[in-house]
Amino acid sequence: MSAFEPPAVVVNIFAVIGFIAVAYKSLRVLLSILKNVKTFVLARPLGLATNPKRHGKWAVVTGATDGIGKAYAEQLAAKGLNIFLLSRSADKLKDVATQIEQKYKVETKTFAVDFTGAADMYPSIGDQLTGLDIGVLVNNVGMSYSFPQYFCELADSEKFLPNIININCLSVVMMTNLVLPGMVERKRGIIINVSSASGMNPSPMLTVYSATKAFVDFFSRGIDVEYRSKGIQVQCVMPFYVTTKLSKLRRETMTIPSPTSYVNSALAALGSGNRTNGCLMHNLQGWVIGSVPEWVIDSVQMTIHNAIRKVSLKKLAEKKTK
Numbered sequence: 001m002s003a004f005e006p007p008a009v010v011v012n013i014f015a016v017i018g019f020i021a022v023a024y025k026s027l028r029v030l031l032s033i034l035k036n037v038k039t040f041v042l043a044r045p046l047g048l049a050t051n052p053k054r055h056g057k058w059a060v061v062t063g064a065t066d067g068i069g070k071a072y073a074e075q076l077a078a079k080g081l082n083i084f085l086l087s088r089s090a091d092k093l094k095d096v097a098t099q100i101e102q103k104y105k106v107e108t109k110t111f112a113v114d115f116t117g118a119a120d121m122y123p124s125i126g127d128q129l130t131g132l133d134i135g136v137l138v139n140n141v142g143m144s145y146s147f148p149q150y151f152c153e154l155a156d157s158e159k160f161l162p163n164i165i166n167i168n169c170l171s172v173v174m175m176t177n178l179v180l181p182g183m184v185e186r187k188r189g190i191i192i193n194v195s196s197a198s199g200m201n202p203s204p205m206l207t208v209y210s211a212t213k214a215f216v217d218f219f220s221r222g223i224d225v226e227y228r229s230k231g232i233q234v235q236c237v238m239p240f241y242v243t244t245k246l247s248k249l250r251r252e253t254m255t256i257p258s259p260t261s262y263v264n265s266a267l268a269a270l271g272s273g274n275r276t277n278g279c280l281m282h283n284l285q286g287w288v289i290g291s292v293p294e295w296v297i298d299s300v301q302m303t304i305h306n307a308i309r310k311v312s313l314k315k316l317a318e319k320k321t322k
């Protein structure tokens with residue numbers, strides 16, 4: 001034995017620790033694969049997902065006239081729930097509500113509200129919700145930057161900053177404040193909070209958006225732990241890109257689903273944990289991001305966002321000169 005050779009017992013201890021670490025990691029990967037197969041492949045055909053209809057007669061959806069919110073409104077109506085739609089534009093609300101009533105033969109109610117507003121507007125929403133047996137609340141409404149930018153460059157920041165915090169955070173808390181007490185009394189209810197994959201890691205140049213979405217994630221997880229034992233299910237949904245007006249993406253790909261197919265998957269994940277990226281491909285992306293060091297994600301995001309910023313600023317300048 002040379003002077004620097006460790007004793008056999010030490011080598012054996014390290015070998016055992018190494019084996020346990022590899023076995024633990026492998027088991028976690030295997031369990032994660034099995035969970036995804038159960039959620040996104042088997043849940044629908046085998047009816048394993050939570051049935052939202054069992055939680056009450058009404059679903060309340062914020063930002064319900066377009067994109068992901070509209071898909072939630074339609075798919076919850078397809079499951080037999082009456083839908084209370086909230087959004088900014090009264091005309092769009094009327095159109096979507098009529099379509100839903102005619103197609104799914106359920107009742108609808110609508111209320112036009114601008115969620116960039118402050119806390120004093122919520123009593124008027126509360127008045128509209130009084131007496132309804134609300135089984136599902138979908139806190140979906142949200143806004144982002146028009147394009148990635150440095151914090152100090154944000155246009156009209158005195159207005160933009162409270163607006164984005166009000167719509168992305170305050171609305172989630174205040175709508176929960178209106179609906180959760182009734183759910184707790186009835187000992188049943190589902191709260192779905194639409195966050196974003198941008199809330200999983202800081203997203204430089206979309207910093208405020210990303211921070212508001214991290215807030216939604218933490219709020220959801222805390223409420224879930226507080227109320228799980230009282231019959232309430234909370235699901236925080238953290239999408240990557242979906243083809244909507246907000247993302248400005250129109251073409252569906254393997255990783256960029258339409259709102260309809262995205263929500264179809266996310267609803268199948270109801271009851272399979274309090275946090276999801278919402279569909280198989282987004283969960284896979286979430287897993288990759290969770291496995292990569294943060295400095296790698298930071299520098300990739302900075303590079304991509306800086307490139308988008310430059311193109312967007314160029315387009316803006318061209319528009320101004322026209």
Ligand SMILES: NC(=O)c1ccc[n+]([C@@H]2O[C@H](COP(=O)([O-])OP(=O)(O)OC[C@H]3O[C@@H](n4cnc5c(N)ncnc54)[C@H](OP(=O)(O)O)[C@@H]3O)[C@@H](O)[C@H]2O)c1
Nearest residue numbers: 063065066067068088089114115142196241242244246247
């Ligand atoms: N799309 C994505 O790739 C993506 C990715 C991650 C997370 N998300 C999150 O998903 C949620 C929905 O986004 P989306 O892409 O479906 O958006 P979207 O297609 O732009 O739809 C937004 C909906 O919210 C309503 N709305 C917008 N501003 C409002 C305001 N100030 N007050 C009241 N209602 C308002 C719109 O109604 P009006 O037309 O009447 O204004 C519309 O019904 C957001 O929370 C977003 O952060 C989206």
